[in-house]
Amino acid sequence: MNATFAKPILAAALGVAAAALVAGCAKERTRYGDEKGVETVTNTFGSTDLQLIAESMTRSMLQTSVIVSGNLPIVTVQEVRNKTSEYIDTRAITDTIRSELQKGGKVRFAVDAVGMQQQSEELNRQQSELYNRQAAVEKGQMVGAQYRMEGNITSIVKQVKDTKDVYYKFNLQLWNIRNGLLEWSDEKEIRKTSTRG
DSSP states (O other): OOHHHHHHHHHHHHHHHHHHHHHHTOOOOOOOOOTTSOOOSOSSSOHHHHHHHHHHHHHHHTTSHHHHTOSOOEEEEEEEEEOSSSOOOHHHHHHHHHHHHHHHTSOEEOOOHHHHHHHHHHHHHHTSTTSOTTTSOOTTOOOOOSEEEEEEEEEEEEEETTEEEEEEEEEEEEEETTTOOEEEEEEEEEEEEEEOO
């Protein structure tokens, strides 16, 4: 290769390598944001959507006659079915709703299907020879739930050229376990539209 041509190529290669090195050494900056601030990074399901759903469902459920009666109903939480095409941590939604209802002091929660294995293991462990019999929790003392909370989340996604529209619908129900009656149901709808360019 001619030395005249080699020098500019070598200089260009060194320039690219130097730029890559500088970019690789760039410091990442992290800052805290407002956890209640509206998240608009993408149009997929996010923290703002979770908060909107949880607040809406909690407010509505606290007004139902089952809870207003003041009898401290015992509720168990079933899995919320994700019927969307994206991954959504539905457990985070129900955990937030349960936490908000618990803060109000008008609802009690029985162990749910997800937590039953840990509950059973702890009861069995306390019944082993490792524990003092008088201090161990007895089996057969758990309280069954009177109501079952369950629901689902669905979405409709439409895209035309550079515009994408995502519609979410979250539905939650409270079922009477003894007689199978639906005591309460509500929905929260969210629409998000994003445009490129």
